[in-house]
Amino acid sequence: AQSVTQLDSQVPVFEEAPVELRCNYSSSVSVYLFWYVQYPNQGLQLLLKYLSGSTLVKGINGFEAEFNKSQTSFHLRKPSVHISDTAEYFCAGERAVSGGYQKVTFGTGTKLQVIP
Amino acid sequence: NAGVTQTPKFQVLKTGQSMTLQCAQDMNHNSMYWYRQDPGMGLRLIYYSASEGTTDKGEVPNGYNVSRLNKREFSLRLESAAPSQTSVYFCASNGGLNYEQYFGPGTRLTVT
Numbered sequence: 486a487q488s489v490t491q492l493d494s495q496v497p498v499f500e501e502a503p504v505e506l507r508c509n510y511s512s513s514v515s516v517y518l519f520w521y522v523q524y525p526n527q528g529l530q531l532l533l534k535y536l537s538g539s540t541l542v543k544g545i546n547g548f549e550a551e552f553n554k555s556q557t558s559f560h561l562r563k564p565s566v567h568i569s570d571t572a573e574y575f576c577a578g579e580r581a582v583s584g585g586y587q588k589v590t591f592g593t594g595t596k597l598q599v600i601p
Numbered sequence: 602n603a604g605v606t607q608t609p610k611f612q613v614l615k616t617g618q619s620m621t622l623q624c625a626q627d628m629n630h631n632s633m634y635w636y637r638q639d640p641g642m643g644l645r646l647i648y649y650s651a652s653e654g655t656t657d658k659g660e661v662p663n664g665y666n667v668s669r670l671n672k673r674e675f676s677l678r679l680e681s682a683a684p685s686q687t688s689v690y691f692c693a694s695n696g697g698l699n700y701e702q703y704f705g706p707g708t709r710l711t712v713t
Binding site (some may be wrong): 526528529530533579580581587589592593594 | 641643707
């Protein structure tokens with residue numbers, strides 16, 4: 486069964502410091518991997534996605550993630566965070582199942598708190 | 602282009618009352634989903650619809666029913682609300698494999 490694990494429920498970091506949010510996945514089939522961000526009282530929106538090709542993926546707002554097949558990881562990074570990055574971040578994996586449906590499995594989320 | 606819209610934004614119900622959460626998308630997507638979000642549990646899939654006219658259960662379908670009225674609309678019904686259904690509900694749609702999900706703004710439901 487496919488699962489997505491986010492290892493940290495909360496990550497406090499000082500403004501302008503670097504941050505890494507960790508995500509590990511397990512699957513016996515190919516997956517497509519995503520990071521979403523959720524600002525308070527809003528829905529989720531896409532930060533970046535990995536489908537194939539280059540293992541380093543760049544997204545919006547200066548975030549990037551690296552797909553590591555041997556370690557089954559897809560960690561999210563930003564070299565210098567801003568107050569406005571305070572939000573909850575979700576890692577997700579997607580694969581096709583029968584009937585044309587795309588099964589999406591979300592991690593439990595990591596709350597990033599940027600400290601001034 | 603509004604994306605995914607949901608109504609209502611907030612709702613308070615008493616135990617045993619019923620209600621329907623509405624969702625619509627204007628992106629011509631085949632797949633639509635209903636999730637609930639609870640603290641520390643991420644998003645859990647309630648029901649999904651791979652295409653117009655089809656619906657299937659997700660991880661936590663008990664106490665809910667859905668209708669895929671047409672390609673645009675996918676509603677979620679609580680027949681007899683329970684306090685355990687207090688949650689934030691999100692509707693999402695997807696344009697196909699390896700496309701991202703587009704989420705609505707959510708409905709915050711409290712059942713007393």
